[in-house]
Amino acid sequence: MRSEQELNRAIEQYSNTVRRLCMIHLKNYYDTEDIFQTVFLKYVLNSVEFENDEHEKAWFIRVTINACKDLIKSFFRSKTVPLDEILTYSENISNDKKEVLEAVLSLPLKYKNVVYLHYYEGYTAPEISKILNKNVNTVYTLLKRSKEMLKNNLGGEFYE
Amino acid sequence: MxxxxxxxxxxxxxxxxxxxxxxxxxxxxxxxxxxxxxxxxxxxxxxxxxxxxxxxxxxxxFNTTSIISIDINPSLELEINCFDKVISVEGYNDDGEILANNIDVHFDNYNDAIYEIINSSEISNSISENGLLSIGVVEMDTKQCEKILYDIEKYTENQNNMYCYSMKESDVLEAHKIGLSCGKYHAFLQLQSLNPNITTDEVSQMTMREIRDLIESLSNNNDIEFENGQGNGQCNGRGNGQGNGQCNGQGKMQGKNFNN
CATH class of the missing domain: 1.20.5 (Single alpha-helices involved in coiled-coils or other helix-helix interfaces)
Structure with missing residues (x-):
């Protein structure tokens, strides 16, 4: 079991990543709180020694995505809110950024994950394939299709 | 992008x-x-x-710290634990097995158990018909053995046709190996020292009175003084591989014999 100091460090280091992944998968703040509690409790109870920060970060991403999927599948999960509500937590975001976020969030789930991991976290297709436990070629295909969908949604100037 | x-x-x-x-x-x-x-x-x-x-x-x-062997014709043994309670009752001939099945002295104090056994119809009838009751205590825990022997001596000293003695633990193994109770084995050793041809089968069929009478008649025939189970001289002189066991058994018997 990890110490309180380790917990505090992990929360400071990875909570933004967990928050963004939650935003991609979930539709309300209460579910995000649940995921935070699940992920960081799992981290404290987990005795696996991480090789480096990258290994640890990949662990957080994988555990968060799995926790979100489990929560979505959960029979007891009944609280759902429309897509609009997601962005009520980001009132200060400028319109063009809001537009980009909405375009990404409107993608099917399998595309949202690879877009986030590739464009934001900077992972390569082989790295994403390991994190998501998918075939590398599948990841390449997902990236290509998601790029096309974003282009359609946001228009040609998005590439500029 | x-x-x-x-x-x-x-x-x-x-x-x-x-x-x-x-x-x-x-x-x-x-x-x-x-x-x-x-x-x-x-x-x-x-x-x-x-x-x-x-x-x-x-x-x-359930660890046996003393054994009390009661022989008249029913032969049975009581195993006693360190709390002076009876933890096992075993018959060593047919009558003994019947008696062991008929009485319930498990977990009783040994004094109560001996009292109940002696007053059972099988044994009290045998005593009234001039049977001879022997009560042997096997030395496993010396202090407890002395205490049990003291209690039994107090009980038998005023009784006709009863005597008690102590035995060594090593004799128990020998006795059980040949299928005799400790008391019968003790008497067998005495008898064998006088008549080397006597067998354990013969002894197992005899009552304690018959064995005692035979010992006395053999002792008289051999013109050797044999009184109340004493006879160190004979025992030592006869030592032919059986001498040690006989000698020890008889030695213990001295002074604890209340035979009438």
């Missing part, structure tokens, strides 16, 4: 309240787990102690 997505996602971050709530939740959970694990450890330790206590207690309670 990459930059635009990056800058858009940069606007999303975990609120301080969310981080603080998570921290508090996880720490509370850990504390609960600690308490639970301490309780489990405590319960587990208690269960282990209880288990050891039960197993240890069982082993101590």
């Amino acid at each position: 990459s930059e635009k997505i990056k800058s858009a996602f940069d606007e999303i971050y975990a609120e301080n309240e969310l981080k603080q709530n998570t921290r508090e939740y996880v720490l509370k959970k850990i504390e609960k787990r600690h308490k639970k694990s301490n309780t489990i450890k405590y319960v587990y330790s208690l269960a282990v102690c209880l288990f050891i206590f039960i197993i240890g207690g069982y082993k101590i309670y």
Whole structure:
């Protein structure tokens, strides 16, 4: 079991990543709180020694995505809110950024994950394939299709 | 494109309240787990102690520290634990087995058990028909043996046709190996010292009175003084591989014989 100091460090280091992944998968703040509690409790109870920060970060991403999927599948999960509500937590975001976020969030789930991991976290297709436990070629295909969908949604100037 | 997505996602971050709530939740959970694990450890330790206590207690309670052999014609043996309780009753001939099945002296104090056995119809009838009752105590725990012997001596000293003696533990193994009770084996050794041709089968069929009478008649025939089970001289002189056992058995018998 990890110490309180380790917990505090992990929360400071990875909570933004967990928050963004939650935003991609979930539709309300209460579910995000649940995921935070699940992920960081799992981290404290987990005795696996991480090789480096990258290994640890990949662990957080994988555990968060799995926790979100489990929560979505959960029979007891009944609280759902429309897509609009997601962005009520980001009132200060400028319109063009809001537009980009909405375009990404409107993608099917399998595309949202690879877009986030590739464009934001900077992972390569082989790295994403390991994190998501998918075939590398599948990841390449997902990236290509998601790029096309974003282009359609946001228009040609998005590439500029 | 990459930059635009990056800058858009940069606007999303975990609120301080969310981080603080998570921290508090996880720490509370850990504390609960600690308490639970301490309780489990405590319960587990208690269960282990209880288990050891039960197993240890069982082993101590059912460990034989003395054997009392009661012979007249029914021959039976009582195994006694360190708490002076009877933990086993075993018959060593047909009559003995019947008697062992008919009486219930398990977990009784040995004094009560001996009293009940002696007053059973089988044994009291044999005594009234001039049977001879021998009560032997096997020395496994010397202090307990002395105490039991003292109690039995007090009981038999005023009784006709009863005597008591002590035996060595090594004799028990020999006795059981040839299928005799300790008392019968003790008498067999005496008899064998006078008549080497006597067999254990013959002795097992005889009552204690018959064995005692035979010992006395053989002693008289051989013109050797044999009174009340004494006879160190004979025993030592006859030593032919049986001498040690006979000698010890008879030696113990001296002074504890209340035969009339």
